[in-house]
Amino acid sequence: MIYGISALFMLTVFLLFYSIFQRILLSDRRLEKRMEKYLSTPGKKLDKSQYDLMVYYQMTKQNVRKKMLTKEKNSKLETLLRRSGLPLKPEEYILFKWLSAGGIGLLLLIVSGNILVVIMGFIFGSLLPRWYVKKKQKERILKFNDGLPDMISTIVGSLRAGFSFQQALKAVTEEAGSPIKEEMDNVIKEMQYGASLEDSLNELKDRMPSEDLDLMIQAILIQRQVGGNLATVLDKIVQTIRERTKIHRQISSLTAQGRLSGIVIGLLPVILAFVLYLIEPEYIGTLFRNPIGIALTAAGIFSGIIGFILIRKITAVEV
Numbered sequence: 001m002i003y004g005i006s007a008l009f010m011l012t013v014f015l016l017f018y019s020i021f022q023r024i025l026l027s028d029r030r031l032e033k034r035m036e037k038y039l040s041t042p043g044k045k046l047d048k049s050q051y052d053l054m055v056y057y058q059m060t061k062q063n064v065r066k067k068m069l070t071k072e073k074n075s076k077l078e079t080l081l082r083r084s085g086l087p088l089k090p091e092e093y094i095l096f097k098w099l100s101a102g103g104i105g106l107l108l109l110i111v112s113g114n115i116l117v118v119i120m121g122f123i124f125g126s127l128l129p130r131w132y133v134k135k136k137q138k139e140r141i142l143k144f145n146d147g148l149p150d151m152i153s154t155i156v157g158s159l160r161a162g163f164s165f166q167q168a169l170k171a172v173t174e175e176a177g178s179p180i181k182e183e184m185d186n187v188i189k190e191m192q193y194g195a196s197l198e199d200s201l202n203e204l205k206d207r208m209p210s211e212d213l214d215l216m217i218q219a220i221l222i223q224r225q226v227g228g229n230l231a232t233v234l235d236k237i238v239q240t241i242r243e244r245t246k247i248h249r250q251i252s253s254l255t256a257q258g259r260l261s262g263i264v265i266g267l268l269p270v271i272l273a274f275v276l277y278l279i280e281p282e283y284i285g286t287l288f289r290n291p292i293g294i295a296l297t298a299a300g301i302f303s304g305i306i307g308f309i310l311i312r313k314i315t316a317v318e319v
Contacts, residue, residue, distance in 0.1 A: 082207055084136040085179055093129065101125035112278075140179050141210055147180045148212050149245070152238045159231040165220075166191060183208060197224070212241045255315040262311035269304055 077090035088096070104125035109118045151172050158168035172184045183204060190200040201217045216237055223230045276284045287293035 079206070080133060080137065083140065083209070084133045085140045085182075086133060086136060093133070097126055097129045100128050104128070141208060144179050144183070144208055145210050145212055145245070147176060148210070148216070149238050149241050151176055151180050151184070152216060152234050152241070156231045156234050156238070159234075165197070165230070179208075212244070215241070258311055258315040262308050262315070265304060265311065266308040269300060 073090075077093055081088050081090065081093060101122045102125070105118050105122040108121035112118070154172050154175055155165075155168040158171045159165070163171065166188065169184050169188055173181050173188065176184065186207075187200045187204050190203065191197060195203075198221055201220065205214055205217055216234065219233050219237055220230065223233055273284060287297050
């Protein structure tokens, strides 16, 4: 009976959290849809409660942007979110971070009732959004790098067919998939709005911090200054990128066991201590009350961190 009530309460908290998150993130899109709907249908008026709710969320986001986000922090968050490809604004990311911390902390408070576990839940909930954004950014950059050789090959073929560089980029947007399609489309739009090719490519490099892309951009900019056959230069770059990718994958396969060992060394003591604390708090509580236990705990944490860092350094081979 207790487990059933706990499960229903967890489901209720999740649904409440999800509904608040959806309303906050989709408020702009909801506003646009409602404006289009009521402008196209004469005689209808916007419901006062719905209008007040939309205004409240818009004002909340504005207050977060003014009070919590400095110009530098806002710029960093915009760059991070743009690289990840998530359709979020900095203030929406901050609100989601608060909701995540509060939701997970409240859930653990109901389940465990222990203040230490609740604090850990708040910390985990506040770190979860950034971890997810970083994960999406890494996946997007990796996907971009995987499609970069084919993109350059398309540009080379277009240049040899007599197209200009801008027309070659247009051909890429018609043939490539995400995220290359979106990024090249942004480059073309910036050039159409009056930006130079150099500025557009530098903006692309800021959005996609890729060494292979940087190599291509530098070759294009140098060719525009000193002249030469751009198709031939890019063809050589494609070969270099393919060889680097092949070597990088071989190294990743050879160092997979070492990286897994580092993850186990870093997480196993923490997970084991947490499980023991849930099973028998008095048993493991001695480590945090006795001076010898505190010293051993500190030494174990320090040794684990050093071991994790050393393994990461050993397995991180630059290609």
